[in-house]
Amino acid sequence: xxxxxxxxxxxxxxxxxxxLINTALNTLIEDGVLPADVQPRIMVENTRxxxxxxxxxNIALTLAKAAGTNPRELSQKIxxxxxxSDNVEKTEIAGPGFINFxxxxxxTASLVASILEQKxxxxxxxxxxxxxxxxxxxxxxxxxxxxxGHGRGAAVGDCLCRLMDANGWEVTREFYYxxxxxxxxxxxxxxxxxxxxxxxxxxxxxADGYRGDYIVELAESYMRKETVESADQTFxxxxxxxxxxxxxxxxxAYLRHEQDLDLKAFAVDFDVYFLESSLYSEGKVDAAxxxxxxxxxxxxxxxxxxxxxxxxxDDKDRVMRKTDGGYTYFxxxxxxxxxxxxxxxxxxxxxxxxxxxxxxxxxxxxxxALQADIPKGWPDxxxxxxxxxxxxxxxxxxxxxxxxxxxxxxxIEEVGRDATRYFLAARKSDSHLTFDIDLARSESADNxxxxxxYAHARVCSIFRKLADNELSWxxxxxxxxxxxxxxxxxxxxxxNLGRYPEVVKRAANSRExxxxxxxxxxxxxxxxxxxxxxxxxxxxxELRNARLTLAVAVRHVLANGMDLLGVSAxxxx
RNA sequence: GCGCCCGUAGCUCAAUGGAUAGAGCACUCGCCUUCUAAGCGAGCGGUUGCAGGUUCGACCCCUGCCGGGCGCGCCA
Numbered sequence: 001x002x003x004x005x006x007x008x009x010x011x012x013x014x015x016x017x018x019x020l021i022n023t024a025l026n027t028l029i030e031d032g033v034l035p036a037d038v039q040p041r042i043m044v045e046n047t048r049x050x051x052x053x054x055x056x057x058n059i060a061l062t063l064a065k066a067a068g069t070n071p072r073e074l075s076q077k078i079x080x081x082x083x084x085s086d087n088v089e090k091t092e093i094a095g096p097g098f099i100n101f102x103x104x105x106x107x108t109a110s111l112v113a114s115i116l117e118q119k120x121x122x123x124x125x126x127x128x129x130x131x132x133x134x135x136x137x138x139x140x141x142x143x144x145x146x147x148x149g150h151g152r153g154a155a156v157g158d159c160l161c162r163l164m165d166a167n168g169w170e171v172t173r174e175f176y177y178x179x180x181x182x183x184x185x186x187x188x189x190x191x192x193x194x195x196x197x198x199x200x201x202x203x204x205x206x207a208d209g210y211r212g213d214y215i216v217e218l219a220e221s222y223m224r225k226e227t228v229e230s231a232d233q234t235f236x237x238x239x240x241x242x243x244x245x246x247x248x249x250x251x252x253a254y255l256r257h258e259q260d261l262d263l264k265a266f267a268v269d270f271d272v273y274f275l276e277s278s279l280y281s282e283g284k285v286d287a288a289x290x291x292x293x294x295x296x297x298x299x300x301x302x303x304x305x306x307x308x309x310x311x312x313x314d315d316k317d318r319v320m321r322k323t324d325g326g327y328t329y330f331x332x333x334x335x336x337x338x339x340x341x342x343x344x345x346x347x348x349x350x351x352x353x354x355x356x357x358x359x360x361x362x363x364x365x366x367x368x369a370l371q372a373d374i375p376k377g378w379p380d381x382x383x384x385x386x387x388x389x390x391x392x393x394x395x396x397x398x399x400x401x402x403x404x405x406x407x408x409x410x411x412i413e414e415v416g417r418d419a420t421r422y423f424l425a426a427r428k429s430d431s432h433l434t435f436d437i438d439l440a441r442s443e444s445a446d447n448x449x450x451x452x453x454y455a456h457a458r459v460c461s462i463f464r465k466l467a468d469n470e471l472s473w474x475x476x477x478x479x480x481x482x483x484x485x486x487x488x489x490x491x492x493x494x495x496n497l498g499r500y501p502e503v504v505k506r507a508a509n510s511r512e513x514x515x516x517x518x519x520x521x522x523x524x525x526x527x528x529x530x531x532x533x534x535x536x537x538x539x540x541x542e543l544r545n546a547r548l549t550l551a552v553a554v555r556h557v558l559a560n561g562m563d564l565l566g567v568s569a570x571x572x573x
Numbered sequence: 574g575c576g577c578c579c580g581u582a583g584c585u586c587a588a589u590g591g592a593u594a595g596a597g598c599a600c601u602c603g604c605c606u607u608c609u610a611a612g613c614g615a616g617c618g619g620u621u622g623c624a625g626g627u628u629c630g631a632c633c634c635c636u637g638c639c640g641g642g643c644g645c646g647c648c649a
Contacts, residue, residue, distance in 0.1 A: 045589070058591060061629060095592045141649070183649055304647055315576070322647040329649045357577050358644055385578065430578055432642070434585060444611065446598065458609070465608050518587060537608050
C-alpha cells in the first residue's frame with residue numbers, strides 16, 4: 001500500500017521526500033543531535049547521474065556546521081532517522097554527504113498511471129489561481145512585413161502565453177501598434193513617391209523613405225483602388241497620388257493586413273490589438289501628462305517639456321513634449337501602461353527586441369511619476385536578442401535600409417511553421433540566435449523538431465503495428481502490469497516523465513520557454529534510445545501491455561510539451 | 574565614455590549554487606535481414622574569456638579587467 005498518492009507530480013514526490021527528511025530532522029532535534037533552533041532549508045534535487053539515484057538532498061551539507069559534525073556523519077544520522085516509505089526503495093550516502101534516494105517500482109508505476117488519467121492535463125497546474133496576466137508581444141509598427149526578429153518575438157511571446165496558461169493564469173495576448181507619428185509619415189511619403197513613379201535613386205525620394213519592394217506593391221494596389229482589410233479596419237485605395245491622408249490610411253491597413261497573414265501562418269492569435277492613436281483620441285495621453293505635471297516631476301527647458309526620469313534611476317531626463325508641440329513616443333507609452341495597470345493585470349510581460357531595452361527604465365520611471373501605486377519593477381520585460389540567419393553555410397545578410405531582409409513568411413514557407421517556431425523559441429531569448437535554414441528544413445534526426453515529432457509519431461506507429469498484428473492494448477491490464485517495467489532504462493524514462501510538471505512551472509516562473517524545448521529534446525532522445533534497445537511488441541502479453549502503457553505516457557507528455565511550443569504533434573511522418 | 578545583454582568542446586547550444594560541466598553537428602571507429610525505413614552504438618574533443626572574492630561547494634552570486642552585440646534622438 002502506498003502511504004502517499006503523489007498524483008503523478010514529481011514535485012510532490014520531491015515534497016514527499018522533503019517531508020521524510022523533515023521528520024528525520026525533528027527526530028534528531030529531539031535527540032539533541034541538532035540544536036533546536038536550526039532552520040533547515042530542505043532541498044530535494046533531480047539527479048543528473050543515475051548512479052546517484054533518482055533524487056538527492058544536500059541537507060547534511062548545509063546543516064553539518066550547526067550539528068558540529070561532518071556532513072557524511074550527519075547524513076548517516078539523518079538516513080537512520082528517516083521514516084519508512086513505500087515510495088522509497090533505498091537511500092545512499094555519497095560524495096561529500098549527499099543523501100541519494102532511489103524511488104520504488106510502486107512509485108514509478110503510479111506516476112505512469114497518473115499520466116494516463118490526466119492525459120492533456122498532465123503538467124498543468126493552478127499556481128496562477130486564475131490571476132490575470134497580459135503578454136504584449138510582436139507590436140510591430142505597420143511599416144513593413146514581419147521579419148525574423150518579429151518572428152522570434154512571436155514565438156517566444158506566444159510560448160510564454162501558453163506557459164502562463166498552463167500554470168493557471170488567465171492570459172491576454174496583446175499587440176500594440178503605432179498608427180500615427182513620424183514613422184507612419186515616412187511610410188505614407190514613401191508610398192506616395194512610388195505612386196508618382198519615383199525610385200529611391202531619385203533625388204526627390206523622401207529622406208527617411210522605406211525602400212523595400214513591398215512599397216511598390218503597396219503603391220500599385222493603392223493606384224488600382226483595391227480594398228484591404230485587417231482585423232480592425234477596411235480601406236479602399238482612391239488612386240489619388242496627391243491625397244497623402246488617403247495613402248496613409250491605405251498603407252497602414254494594407255500592411256496590417258499583411259502582418260495578419262504572417263501571424264496567421266505562424267498560428268499566433270491576439271486577443272487585443274491596441275492602437276496608439278486611441279490613447280490620443282480618448283484623452284489618455286493628455287490625462288497622463290497632466291498627472292505628471294501635477295505631481296511636480298516636469299519642467300520646461302529650451303521650449304520643451306521634460307520629465308525628471310532621473311528621479312527614478314534614468315541616466316538623464318527625457319523630453320515629453322517637443323518644441324513643435326508633439327509628444328515624444330514614450331509619453332503615449334506611459335499612458336498605455338497606465339491603461340494596462342487600470343485594466344487590472346496582476347502581471348504584465350512585455351516581450352520585445354533587446355534593441356529597445358532603454359524603454360524599460362523610461363516607462364517604469366514614467367509610471368512611478370504617476371504615483372498610481374504601481375509596483376517599482378512593473379511591468380516585467382522579456383527581451384530577445386538578434387537573430388542571424390545561416391543558409392548554405394553562409395550568413396544571409398539583412399539590410400533593412402536596402403529593404404532586403406528575411407521575412408517571417410519566407411521562413412515559414414521555406415522550413416515550415418513547426419520548425420520556425422521551434423528554432424526561434426528553443427534558445428534562451430537573451431542570447432543571440434543563429435537560425436540555420438538548412439538544419440531547420442532537414443528531415444533527419446539532426447533536426448531537433450523532426451526528432452521530437454518523430455518520437456511522438458513513433459508511439460502512434462507502434463499502435464498501428466499492434467493492430468496489423470491483431471494484438472490489442474488494454475489500459476487496465478497495462479496499468480496493472482506496470483510493475484513489469486524493471487529495466488533501469490524504463491525507470492529513468494518514467495522519472496523523466498515525472499519531471500515535466502516542474503519544468504512547466506520553472507519555465508513559466510523564469511519566463512524561459514526554451515526550457516520546454518530542451519526538456520522535449522531530452523525526453524525524445526531517451527525514448528528513441530529505449531525504443532531502439534528494447535522491443536515493445538513482445539510475446540509476453542503482460543510486459544507488452546506495460547510497455548505500451550509507458551509509450552502512451554510518453555506520447556502524452558510529448559504532445560503536451562509540443563503544444564506549449566505551438567508545434568504540432570503528428571501521428572505519422 | 575555610460576547603460577543593458579552575451580562570452581562554455583572546432584561549430585550550434587544546454588546545465589535549479591551541488592557530485593566526474595552535458596547534447597547535437599563535424600571528425601574517427603563499429604553496426605544496420607529488426608515494432609519505422611529517412612538510421613543505431615561507441616570514441617575523440619574543456620584552464621566554462623582573464624584575475625580576485627563569497628561559500629562546505631561557483632559556468633551560475635559579487636568586484637575589476639578583456640572581447641563581442643545592442644542602445645545612448647526634441648525617431649519609434
